[in-house]
Amino acid sequence: xxxxxxxxxxxxxxxxxxxATASAVIxxxxxxxxxVLAARNGILGALREDLIDTSKEPIAAIRALTHTPGGAFGxxxxxxxxxxxDRAKYERLLDVLxxxxxxxxxxNGGNDSADTALKMSKLATExxxxxxxxxxxxxxxxxxxxxxxxxxxxxxxxxxxxxVREAALDVAAMADTSTKxxxxxxxxxxxxxxxxxxxxxxxxxxxxxxxxxxxxxxxxEADFFARVKAVVERVGYCVVVASEGIQTxxxxxVADAGGGVDSFGHSQLGGVASHLAGRVQHxxxxxxxWALPDYLQRSARHLASKTDLExxxxxxxxxxxxxxxxxxxxxxxxxxxxxxxxxxxxxAAPLSKIANRxxxxxxxxxxxxxxxxxxxxxxxxxxxxxxxxxxxxGNDGLPKYVTLKNVPVARKLxxxxxx
Amino acid sequence: xxxxxxxxxxxxxxxxxxxATASAVIxxxxxxxxxVLAARNGILGALREDLIDTSKEPIAAIRALTHTPGGAFGxxxxxxxxxxxDRAKYERLLDVLxxxxxxxxxxNGGNDSADTALKMSKLATExxxxxxxxxxxxxxxxxxxxxxxxxxxxxxxxxxxxxVREAALDVAAMADTSTKxxxxxxxxxxxxxxxxxxxxxxxxxxxxxxxxxxxxxxxxEADFFARVKAVVERVGYCVVVASEGIQTxxxxxVADAGGGVDSFGHSQLGGVASHLAGRVQHxxxxxxxWALPDYLQRSARHLASKTDLExxxxxxxxxxxxxxxxxxxxxxxxxxxxxxxxxxxxxAAPLSKIANRxxxxxxxxxxxxxxxxxxxxxxxxxxxxxxxxxxxxGNDGLPKYVTLKNVPVARKLxxxxxx
Numbered sequence: 001x002x003x004x005x006x007x008x009x010x011x012x013x014x015x016x017x018x019x020a021t022a023s024a025v026i027x028x029x030x031x032x033x034x035x036v037l038a039a040r041n042g043i044l045g046a047l048r049e050d051l052i053d054t055s056k057e058p059i060a061a062i063r064a065l066t067h068t069p070g071g072a073f074g075x076x077x078x079x080x081x082x083x084x085x086d087r088a089k090y091e092r093l094l095d096v097l098x099x100x101x102x103x104x105x106x107x108n109g110g111n112d113s114a115d116t117a118l119k120m121s122k123l124a125t126e127x128x129x130x131x132x133x134x135x136x137x138x139x140x141x142x143x144x145x146x147x148x149x150x151x152x153x154x155x156x157x158x159x160x161x162x163x164v165r166e167a168a169l170d171v172a173a174m175a176d177t178s179t180k181x182x183x184x185x186x187x188x189x190x191x192x193x194x195x196x197x198x199x200x201x202x203x204x205x206x207x208x209x210x211x212x213x214x215x216x217x218x219x220x221e222a223d224f225f226a227r228v229k230a231v232v233e234r235v236g237y238c239v240v241v242a243s244e245g246i247q248t249x250x251x252x253x254v255a256d257a258g259g260g261v262d263s264f265g266h267s268q269l270g271g272v273a274s275h276l277a278g279r280v281q282h283x284x285x286x287x288x289x290w291a292l293p294d295y296l297q298r299s300a301r302h303l304a305s306k307t308d309l310e311x312x313x314x315x316x317x318x319x320x321x322x323x324x325x326x327x328x329x330x331x332x333x334x335x336x337x338x339x340x341x342x343x344x345x346x347x348a349a350p351l352s353k354i355a356n357r358x359x360x361x362x363x364x365x366x367x368x369x370x371x372x373x374x375x376x377x378x379x380x381x382x383x384x385x386x387x388x389x390x391x392x393x394g395n396d397g398l399p400k401y402v403t404l405k406n407v408p409v410a411r412k413l414x415x416x417x418x419x
Numbered sequence: 420x421x422x423x424x425x426x427x428x429x430x431x432x433x434x435x436x437x438x439a440t441a442s443a444v445i446x447x448x449x450x451x452x453x454x455v456l457a458a459r460n461g462i463l464g465a466l467r468e469d470l471i472d473t474s475k476e477p478i479a480a481i482r483a484l485t486h487t488p489g490g491a492f493g494x495x496x497x498x499x500x501x502x503x504x505d506r507a508k509y510e511r512l513l514d515v516l517x518x519x520x521x522x523x524x525x526x527n528g529g530n531d532s533a534d535t536a537l538k539m540s541k542l543a544t545e546x547x548x549x550x551x552x553x554x555x556x557x558x559x560x561x562x563x564x565x566x567x568x569x570x571x572x573x574x575x576x577x578x579x580x581x582x583v584r585e586a587a588l589d590v591a592a593m594a595d596t597s598t599k600x601x602x603x604x605x606x607x608x609x610x611x612x613x614x615x616x617x618x619x620x621x622x623x624x625x626x627x628x629x630x631x632x633x634x635x636x637x638x639x640e641a642d643f644f645a646r647v648k649a650v651v652e653r654v655g656y657c658v659v660v661a662s663e664g665i666q667t668x669x670x671x672x673v674a675d676a677g678g679g680v681d682s683f684g685h686s687q688l689g690g691v692a693s694h695l696a697g698r699v700q701h702x703x704x705x706x707x708x709w710a711l712p713d714y715l716q717r718s719a720r721h722l723a724s725k726t727d728l729e730x731x732x733x734x735x736x737x738x739x740x741x742x743x744x745x746x747x748x749x750x751x752x753x754x755x756x757x758x759x760x761x762x763x764x765x766x767a768a769p770l771s772k773i774a775n776r777x778x779x780x781x782x783x784x785x786x787x788x789x790x791x792x793x794x795x796x797x798x799x800x801x802x803x804x805x806x807x808x809x810x811x812x813g814n815d816g817l818p819k820y821v822t823l824k825n826v827p828v829a830r831k832l833x834x835x836x837x838x
Contacts, residue, residue: 014592016585041595070588076596158816165817166435166718169489173433176460177495182714200817274693274711292693294710295601299585303721305816385816390809397577397724397804398584398619 004103006323008054009039009046010138011078011109011116014071015152016159016301017312018138021108022072023065024316025136026054030062032324037100037409042076043107043116047089048416049096056407064402066313067391069301072404079112083119090123092416097124097131099412104132104323108316110139110150114331115355121329132323135331135351136315140298142193145357146349147333149384151315152298154308157197158385159293159300160186160241165201167291168208168239175237180286181228184209185273187297188243191360192216194297195243197381199373208239209372213276215245216361217370219254224276225283227371232286242272302399306387307342318346342383423522425742427473428458428465429557430497430528430535433490434571435578435720436731437557440527441491442484443735444555445473449481451743456519456828461495462526462535466508467835468515475826483821485732486810488720491823498531502538509542511835516543516550518831523551523742527735529558529569533750534774540748551742554750554770555734559717561612564776565768566752568803570734571717573727576616577804578712578719579605579660584620586710587627587658594656599705600647603628604692606716607662610779611635613716614662616800618792627658628791632695634664635780636789638673643695644702646790651705661691721818725806726761737765761802 006029010018022038029036038052039045045052052073054062065072080086097105107117114135121133137144142153164184171182186194192214202208210231213219231238246254254272273290281288311334318332330348337343365377373381391399425448429437441457448455457471458464464471471492473481484491499505516524526536533554540552556563561572583603590601605613611633621627629650632638650657665673673691692709700707730753737751749767756762784796792800810818 010592014589044595068588069585071592074595075592077593078596161817162721163715163719165820166488166720167714169487169820170433170714170718173429173490173494174496176463176493177497179714200815271693274690289713290711291713291715292709292711293715294708295586295589295598296582296710296712296715299589300582301585302581307816382815386814387816388809388812390807393807395805396619396801397726397806398580401584401588 003101005035005037005101006104006106006320007037007039007046007097007100007102008106009042009108010071010073010075011042011107011113012075013140013298014075015138015140015298016069016155016304017152017309018108019065019068019070019072020309020312021136021138021151021316023062024313025106025320026062028317028320032320037102038073040406041074042078043080044076044078045074046093046096049411049413051100051409052406053409057404061402061404064400067301067399068401069299073406080116080119083123088418090119093120094123094127094129095413098129100409103130104134106134106136106319106323108136108138110141111144111354111356111358114351118329118351118355132326132328134319134323134327135354136319137331137333140194141188141191143191143358143360145354145359148336148344149311149334151308151312153193154305154311154384155300155303156194156297157381158305159297159303160194160197161200161385162303163293164198164209164239164241168201171237171239178287179237179289180232181238181240181280181288183240183242183273183277183288183290185290185292186241186243188215189245190215190358192243193361195241196361196365196373196377197385198241200378200381200385206235209241210235210238211240211371212373213240213242213246214361214366214370215243215247216366218249219246220249221279225280228280229284240276242276244272246272301391304389305385306389307384309389314346322348339379339383342386422520424454424456424520425523425525425739426456426458426465426516426519426521427525428461428527429490429492429494430461430526430532431494432559432717433494434557434559434717435488435574435723436571436728437527438484438487438489438491439728439731440555440557440570440735442481443732444525444739445481447736447739451739453743456521457492459825460493461497462499463495463497464493465512465515468830468832470519470828471825472828476823480821480823483819486720486818487820488718492825499535499538502542507837509538512539513542513546513548514832517548519828522549523553525553525555525738525742527555527557529560530563530773530775530777533770537748537770537774551745551747553738553742553746554773555738556750556752559613560607560610562610562777562779564773564778567755567763568730568753570727570731572612573724573730573803574719574722575613575716576800577724578716578722579613579616580619580804581722582712583617583628583658583660587620590656590658597706598656598708599651600657600659600699600707602659602661602692602696602707602709604709604711605660605662607634608664609634609777611662612780614660615780615784615792615796616804617660619797619800619804625654628660629654629657630659630790631792632659632661632665633780633785633789634662634666635785637668638665639668640698644699647699648703659695661695663691665691720810723808724804725808726803728808733765741767758798758802761805
């Protein structure tokens with residue numbers, strides 16, 4: 001083993017393929033004889049000195065992470081504030097990293113996590129501690145800046161498009177005497193990337209989804225009702241995909257069923273589909289069904305996109321290579337070099353240009369009326385859901401997902417007292 | 420072509436594999452040189468003389484039905500009443516069958532459809548019209564009498580078990596700082612078969628799902644809260660699977676979000692998960708997420724069970740063979756001859772013993788406390804979700820589902836005027 005360890009942690013909402021990134025990180029580091037520690041529950045594990053020794057896991061388990069959804073080491077929703085406000089926490093982190101001879105810190109998350117990695121890097125520089133901080137991209141929301149797409153998104157997008165296509169066949173069969181309107185709620189607080197991916201399920205105005213509601217466009221209920229009615233009268237039924245974050249023109253969320261805010265300060269949403277379904281049934285009189293896949297859409301490893309899986313593995317491998325090459329405060333991002341055939345490569349991008357930014361759907365991806373996607377969007381989205389990468393199944397009919405032993409590393413410091 | 424045609428129709432909620440049954444019916448009939456007509460939208464198509472000539476479909480399209488969810492000819496929720504009450508309708512049906520020389524009527528549905536097929540058979544006998552009426556089993560609810568299981572159930576059960584296992588991995592990763600309780604709502608008005616199948620996702624008290632709520636047991640909110648709290652404190656999080664039809668001891672449904680009744684007179688449910696999630700969050704203070712897969716669970720052909728698919732094909736083939744062998748008022752049912760190795764065969768069962776009956780979960784399938792399944796249930800359920808049968812995928816990343824041409828047969832009668 002070389003001197004120094006690599007610390008890896010997962011942050012924010014997990015995805016169907018974040019463990020594939022973890023697997024690539026660990027396998028690449030092992031190939032370079034670098035020991036990998038993992039922080040349990042993201043940055044909190046680092047603060048608590050609750051670290052996991054991944055060298056205790058057999059290679060078969062590490063390989064099985066490639067096809068296991070969830071977050072194998074635990075994730076967290078915990079955002080560090082500015083260096084000034086949370087200085088004690090950052091210094092504690094540095095103490096923990098130093099105590100375990102961590103020279104490379106890889107934080108696998110979204111734009112908030114990129115911010116944390118960036119600040120860690122600044123602090124290390126200030127204290128003259130040799131630490132490479134690398135952000136590793138992950139989010140089903142696909143809202144990370146600079147990268148062409150975010151690992152995790154392609155699989156959630158594939159789940160969305162396939163589910164909408166399948167449910168639409170069900171609705172089409174039942175519409176004559178039963179359900180005429182079906183509403184599918186897609187995740188996406190401020191950016192309608194997953195709602196847009198539902199558009200891949202059909203072609204032309206008569207194929208489902210007939211109406212997509214994006215957070216990028218104000219929701220106008222009267223206009224929506226008129227369109228639902230027109231589709232039902234023309235096609236016989238109407239499949240609606242609604243992004244959880246749609247808002248009316250005055251900026252209020254259409255449904256705020258969950259209430260409150262999470263620890264990142266984001267509103268907790270949910271219930272848009274149920275709200276719309278109730279309104280459509282009440283106002284238009286149609287029988288309505290709705291679906292809220294919730295976590296199913298981001299954990300459906302059984303329906304992962306092969307492209308997405310390859311991205312997830314590539315960013316993990318590149319993150320280690322960048323770190324070992326002495327790079328700092330960067331994130332491996334996916335750069336698209338060709339649409340057809342789809343080609344991509346990994347490059348390093350500065351965390352400072354990614355942290356806390358949010359990439360929305362480009363205006364050119366939304367049809368002029370705001371209820372569907374354009375060919376440009378389709379060209380962008382389609383390669384991301386291409387290819388299948390099913391997990392192995394057992395004789396019990398279930399995917400063979402792995403649970404790691406997660407052997408803790410002996411503590412070297414006092415307990416963290418600030419929780 | 421032999422003299423006489425075979426009329427096939429789909430009824431009630433569709434499944435991931437009902438079209439596989441249709442495919443087997445058509446392929447078997449073609450092999451016997453029998454022309455197959457399909458009624459559009461179930462029995463309504465027969466009443467309306469809205470018939471489809473399946474001989475206009477190329478064999479490749481008929482084969483592709485095997486991997487296409489939904490109901491290729493349309494289904495319906497429309498129940499005929501007793502022969503006395505709906506005599507005019509039954510006589511109209513007989514007129515339509517006679518006009519198109521239908522000698523074999525195959526009705527693919529649940530217990531209500533078995534009742535319709537049975538009555539049609541009685542009327543034909545009364546009018547001395549030579550007609551074989553065969554019920555063909557289908558329902559994700561698995562509540563059909565006599566048959567060991569119902570085609571469509573195994574795939575919905577596999578979807579349920581896989582989805583719960585996947586979502587549970589997500590919750591486990593997030594529980595430290597975010598969601599502690601996850602509620603998954605499974606279909607099933609009066610019988611908890613799908614909720615029970617979620618039990619296959621884990622083993623022992625600490626693996627998800629931790630609590631299953633069955634319609635067969637009265638829901639006691641205080642007891643439920645105490646158990647949720649105990650699981651969260653012991654495991655760190657709690658995954659709950661709730662059957663849509665759970666009721667309190669006084670027989671009232673826990674949530675009746677949809678309101679009203681469908682045309683079969685069944686209450687329209689939905690919203691149990693959202694209700695429970697709200698209550699748990701309010702009373703116990705845990706952050707809660709919930710999922711309502713709705714139609715996704717019965718149309719997820721991408722995750723079909725191979726066993727279920729084989730059942731669906733076998734009942735379709737047998738239905739035609741029974742009809743051609745001169746049998747009447749029967750249904751091909753699945754008879755289990757061995758659990759391990761799992762073996763089964765098809766036998767004929769009288770419609771009179773299936774019509775309008777509802778098979779609930781045997782008491783021996785529920786753990787004594789009513790919150791999980793027994794080993795006996797596991798032994799029964801596991802073979803039904805065993806094996807994968809994925810559809811072919813296109814280069815667009817989506818399953819290649821077929822849409823039939825559904826060429827109408829020329830009408831020979833006056834329009835049906837009673838709608």
